[in-house]
Amino acid sequence: MTDKMTDHQNRQFRLAHRPVGPVRREDFTFRVDPARAPEAGEIMVAVEYISLDPAMRGWMNEGRSYIKPVGIGEVMRAGALGTVVESRAAGFSPGDVVTGALGVQSVATLAAKDCVKVDAGLAPKPLFLSALGMPGMTAYFGLLAVGEPKPGETVVVSAAAGAVGALVGQIAKIKGCHVVGLAGGAAKCRYIVDELGFDAAIDYKSEPVPARLRETCPKGIDVYFDNVGGQILDDCLAQINLRARIVICGAISQYNNTTPVKGPSNYLALLVNRARMQGMIVFDYAERYAEGAQAMAGWLAAGRLKSREDIVDGLETFPDTLQKLFTGENFGKLILKV
């Protein structure tokens, strides 16, 4: 690979070492290098918005997973949106807006085939990283293809004010379900009920979750969409119905653990209720993204779905901004504006 120089300076965060527990600024190296000019089949993209996701914490760990860990010294992986500034790939021209795994950097040079062109006229750019991007596809396929909710059933979702959870609850409402969300703090709880139309909210930080689940889910839980793991997963398992479906989408309460993950002690509720617990990874539905995006765009346009972004300015804030996901500080889809 040649390393031609260009006029573009690329500000990047590279993984310095694998974090133990919460991520700290020292786990990354910040560097400014000349951006690499594109070779045949490649494009150079000026990155504008970077998606910050809980899954990023997992990518920093060594070990077998659904995707290769980020290597030490590599630019930190992240989904992002940007504008093409130089192209040596057919079908891509300067000015095109693309999404892809552009990384935590200001300029990305990568194979055009790993990017997707989006129609930036359709919606504000950050939406392509939230309702119309990975969180949207995760909510859509995780709930509908794995959770399989039926009208009248009770759907519970955790991290309900988060990027995925807020969409899961709204889609479940559109599908005619009774929807209860768990979120941390009164503001988030008010938001999911008053603005997003959830039937009820449980503030897991200040309310007794088992008792509130009994109150808000008088007919038991048919679908639990789990983003958090830990005690809340156990509390929900204790109240599932016959043939309930538990979608394991994430376990943010466990990602920074330095002790072993807490397994769900109540997993035998699966036996008693002939229920299932199933993991989902959005990439498995790549062939159906068009279907998902179309549905989401339709609901957005019709005002049936709301998307909230928490946009933080400044690439340099990356390590601290990422922490907001794990402390529960962010409110809506967390996005870094470059």
Add this chain to the structure above:
Amino acid sequence: MTDKMTDHQNRQFRLAHRPVGPVRREDFTFRVDPARAPEAGEIMVAVEYISLDPAMRGWMNEGRSYIKPVGIGEVMRAGALGTVVESRAAGFSPGDVVTGALGVQSVATLAAKDCVKVDAGLAPKPLFLSALGMPGMTAYFGLLAVGEPKPGETVVVSAAAGAVGALVGQIAKIKGCHVVGLAGGAAKCRYIVDELGFDAAIDYKSEPVPARLRETCPKGIDVYFDNVGGQILDDCLAQINLRARIVICGAISQYNNTTPVKGPSNYLALLVNRARMQGMIVFDYAERYAEGAQAMAGWLAAGRLKSREDIVDGLETFPDTLQKLFTGENFGKLILKV
């Protein structure tokens, strides 16, 4: 309900109080009463063989489950086989052999509709409590309907020398799978490989389970049929393949717990592998028992399936004999001969 007297004396074990931890003899009251004569629609059955199952431990506990707990003072629930001695029900005559929830007693008087007549000429009577009874149906539907093994896949089963496990492994072999069983002790391990045709056995009492799973399942685990829970469930989760299916049939390692159940710490393997963990209760397949029994009888007749019963003589030994299930002493389907 009248309480007419008959000549028959009924020896019974009644639940005296709910056990804490392992069951002890004091948890039951042994009584001898005159058997109750049948009323209209009922039959009186001389009980011959009583099935002892891990599930019985759960039925002794208070609390919501898939079936009502046995009440204090009630005859202990058990599946059993016996011969009709008196009938006031159409279609049932003295001499008919029936199975049903006859209980841990020598004479049962119950509604004929709760019993099933069996053709005792087809197979030795104990078989109707093993391969042709609940363990057989549990293995057949649990493996095929929930585990959905495909030819060439790797199936792992725990308690593999037990009533259900031994059948699961053999059915998986018939279906063209690579089959590995976990059992306690060299004799059981030899038995499942040499006599039942499993591809490999792991003696969980003396061998390192993770290392032996790696050796015996070089292509990973596609289906894990779990009868035991605890550490073995975690060890298997750590080696599952993409889209693996985990059948939760039981958790005998946890039934006598006085501390909370150990949840599977490795449950996030479900997420990474988009795998599912699903509970099964045999009663859900009642409408398909004929299909299952026919298949099992055919394989038995063809010599493709072996069933081993561990028959203990004497109703009075019940509390001690039941313990064999939890200490791992029994070898094959545990049956009490009245």
